[in-house]
Amino acid sequence: EQQEEDTLRELRLFLRCVTDRLILDRRFKAFSKPVDKEQVPDYLTVVRHPMDLSTVLSKIDRQKYITVREYLHDVDQIWENALEYNPEDDPYDRQIRHRACALKDTVHAIIKDELKEDFERSCEQIKETR
Numbered sequence: 836e837q838q839e840e841d842t843l844r845e846l847r848l849f850l851r852c853v854t855d856r857l858i859l860d861r862r863f864k865a866f867s868k869p870v871d872k873e874q875v876p877d878y879l880t881v882v883r884h885p886m887d888l889s890t891v892l893s894k895i896d897r898q899k900y901i902t903v904r905e906y907l908h909d910v911d912q913i914w915e916n917a918l919e920y921n922p923e924d925d926p927y928d929r930q931i932r933h934r935a936c937a938l939k940d941t942v943h944a945i946i947k948d949e950l951k952e953d954f955e956r957s958c959e960q961i962k963e964t965r
């Protein structure tokens with residue numbers, strides 16, 4: 836009912852605000868757009884579930900996230916993919932893994948600091964009833 840729609844609207848506003856801050860951070864530029872398969876042809880053979888911050892933003896707008904947990908699953912996928920595609924002891928691989936770890940730790944720290952537990956609980960409640 837209306838209270839639920841109000842809660843989900845507030846969730847979308849919060850998730851857009853968090854995602855916008857991540858996209859503005861220069862460290863995370865490599866994660867801001869889908870990997871271009873022309874430029875990186877073997878990418879999709881290695882990474883089964885591509886994800887990026889612009890896709891996360893569009894999923895927020897398409898109301899794909901009912902809980903913060905679902906949102907974090909997608910941002911964690913970006914981190915996981917970067918580690919999977921960049922496993923080598925090569926300076927570039929190490930740098931992009933470092934940035935992926937910073938992305939993951941940054942988003943989890945923002946959520947821990949700015950999300951009220953009972954707000955996420957009410958989102959999980961809505962998810963259960965759908």
Ligand SMILES: CC(=O)c1nc(NC(=O)[C@H]2CNCCN2)sc1-c1cc(O)cc(O)c1
Nearest residue numbers: 864865869870871917920921925927928931
């Ligand atoms: C996002 C990601 O995981 C990514 N990984 C790369 N790895 C490499 O190029 C490593 C792979 N190991 C051997 C040495 N090269 S390039 C790259 C990327 C960066 C962008 O700014 C845009 C984009 O579309 C993809």
